Amino acid sequence: MIAFNFILVGLLLVIxxxxxxxxxxxxxxxxxxxxxxxxxxxYRLDLMRSLIVLFPLVCILDVLSGxxxxxxxxxxxxxxxxxxxxxxxxxxxxxxxxxPLVGVSYLLxxxxxxxxxxxxxxxxxxxxxxxxxxxxxxxxAALAYPLFYVFDLVQKYSHRSLxxxxxxRLRTDNxxxxxx
Amino acid sequence: xxxxxxxxxxxxxxxxxxxxxAGLLLTLAxxxxxxxxxxxxxxSFHKLVLEVVAPLQKVVTSGSSYVSTFKxxxxxxxxxxxxxxxxxxxxxxxxxxxxxxxxxxxxxxxTNASLRKLLEFKSRVGQPVIAATIIGKDPSAWFRSxxxxxxxxxxxxxxxxxxxxxxxVGQIFTLSPNYSKVLLAIAPSSAIDVLLQKSxxxxxxxxxxxxxxxxxxxxxxxxxxxGEHVVTAGYGGVFPTxxxxxxxxxxxxxxxxxxxxxxxxxxxxxxxxxxxxxxEQQNLTELKHMGPR
Numbered sequence: 318m319i320a321f322n323f324i325l326v327g328l329l330l331v332i333x334x335x336x337x338x339x340x341x342x343x344x345x346x347x348x349x350x351x352x353x354x355x356x357x358x359x360y361r362l363d364l365m366r367s368l369i370v371l372f373p374l375v376c377i378l379d380v381l382s383g384x385x386x387x388x389x390x391x392x393x394x395x396x397x398x399x400x401x402x403x404x405x406x407x408x409x410x411x412x413x414x415x416x417p418l419v420g421v422s423y424l425l426x427x428x429x430x431x432x433x434x435x436x437x438x439x440x441x442x443x444x445x446x447x448x449x450x451x452x453x454x455x456x457x458a459a460l461a462y463p464l465f466y467v468f469d470l471v472q473k474y475s476h477r478s479l480x481x482x483x484x485x486r487l488r489t490d491n492x493x494x495x496x497x
Numbered sequence: 498x499x500x501x502x503x504x505x506x507x508x509x510x511x512x513x514x515x516x517x518x519a520g521l522l523l524t525l526a527x528x529x530x531x532x533x534x535x536x537x538x539x540x541s542f543h544k545l546v547l548e549v550v551a552p553l554q555k556v557v558t559s560g561s562s563y564v565s566t567f568k569x570x571x572x573x574x575x576x577x578x579x580x581x582x583x584x585x586x587x588x589x590x591x592x593x594x595x596x597x598x599x600x601x602x603x604x605x606x607x608t609n610a611s612l613r614k615l616l617e618f619k620s621r622v623g624q625p626v627i628a629a630t631i632i633g634k635d636p637s638a639w640f641r642s643x644x645x646x647x648x649x650x651x652x653x654x655x656x657x658x659x660x661x662x663x664x665x666v667g668q669i670f671t672l673s674p675n676y677s678k679v680l681l682a683i684a685p686s687s688a689i690d691v692l693l694q695k696s697x698x699x700x701x702x703x704x705x706x707x708x709x710x711x712x713x714x715x716x717x718x719x720x721x722x723x724g725e726h727v728v729t730a731g732y733g734g735v736f737p738t739x740x741x742x743x744x745x746x747x748x749x750x751x752x753x754x755x756x757x758x759x760x761x762x763x764x765x766x767x768x769x770x771x772x773x774x775x776x777e778q779q780n781l782t783e784l785k786h787m788g789p790r
Contacts, residue, residue, distance in 0.1 A: 332633075335635070335636050335644070339633075339636055340768070341767060341770075342634045342642075343768070344634075381644060382636055383640040383642070384642060384680060441686045443639045443641070443685055443707075444706060449638060453638060
């Protein structure tokens, strides 16, 4: 249920990003909300559920954005494992560091993926601009806190069962059995 | 016996007093009536009455005028305020409805103008075209593409040129039965064979990722001027000849190298792209049919 809800949330974020948040095809200030979701999965969800969410998410992103298939898969999975590693192994797993880490990791991972794609397919990408990507990273970091709050709510409500199956459970009659 | 006689006497005296008083009053009334009817002038009594009554009248009149003033100034205003509030609410609602209608009609006018331009362009192209609308834009900072609401079911094929009423927009990059992805001409991976309209010099137009193109492979020996129009050359068989692409906006002359560095401003406004036309290319269809079987 949690994975399904997060897939829906991811889908909604990507659709919002490609429609409402993009007034023109060269608009710079569109927030990469999907990256915040990737970071959230790395921080808060177990590996199995995270992967279940990430596979459809990267697929949707690859279809709706870019011309190099698999680019978002590389970006999201490397970001996921990097953040997961840092949050578990390094002493920066405090909440205070989580949000800046989202922004910094976005910038670093983007740069790494950019270099990789430029190596395998030159002349396909728009030239790298530190200030533009820095702005986007700051936008991602700024959106991290409110989106984490929303994701927390989604996780909280996902734990609640949609149907009260427990009430329909058959109870044994032991409580009413009289002692012989 | 003596008491009886005394009681009788006192009753006679009382009756006498009443008769005297009545007579006096009647006499006074008669005098007053005669004097009033006779002279038709205010006597002393009248004046006295007037002096006594008029102040009362004055007080009542001023009081009533004060009450009516108070009513008109406060109570009526209060009522009017309530009425005005309702009226205001109604008018605001009406204004909002009218504004919404106005916005809708403005939008309809703008869409109409845009579609009319597109229709004119369609008739100028002289080839079968498919109209499409942009439904999504690439949010990535490294690519420039859009998603449109027409796919292979409409007869679109990979590589079909995409234009707007102002000129070339891009090419179909990938497609599904009902939707397609368009690689915009400003994307770095886009390359279009073009012609400088005046000097007839041929070159390759490449995207830069920004709102300008870069015109490559124009020899330095060629005379190029700023403001010269750039159109499609039509050599590759993908784009028809003569579609507007842009205007030469900057020529950077470097001492080294064989070619000019030319910046071209697109004829299409990429920031307001909405409706597009996909040109069905017979060549592409033939090429597809001639492909491996």
